[in-house]
Amino acid sequence: MTAEALEQQTYLPDQPEQLATVASFLEAHQSRRGSSPEPRYFLAGAQEGDQVEVPEALHMVLLQVVEALKAGHAVTVAPQSSKLTTQQAADLLGVSRPTVVRLIDQGDLPAERIGTRRKVLLRELLDYRERRRQRQYDAIAATGVELDAEDDPVAVQEQLRAIRQELADRRRGHTS
Incomplete structure (x- = not known):
């Protein structure tokens, strides 16, 4: 993998007619629960028979990217390490670094210590963010009259x- 592939890149919507074709294909072949057989996705190379199966999670990423581009939005791909610093975690949550440290100290956000530094697992951070969103939605629903x-x-x-x-x-x- 090249160093460039590990850097953040932003892609602008281009060639809407090609995006529409790809979007239509992806939508038509979305995973349908209960259908048989399960759909499979492949990337094809230049040579006949040169293909690799694409996992469903990657297919969903492609679908989201194509939909955003088709809607005229730019898409930024920013690779993340699976272990984040408290500042990276704060940036992802949209809060301050001291807030992330407080969440870790309170036990709300699991982290591991590496020397004097704390590292947050990306999976744990995404789970925390989802739990926080659900609490916010519940609070909004509770205040409805x-x-x-x-x-x-x-x-x-x-x-x-x-x-x-x-x-x-x-x-x-x-x-x-």
């Missing part, structure tokens, strides 16, 4: 304030 024209705005505001306080207490560990 049904309103109609006869509702008193002050009463609704008090109801929302009580829900927010309950969620804040839960976060701080003061479960009721």
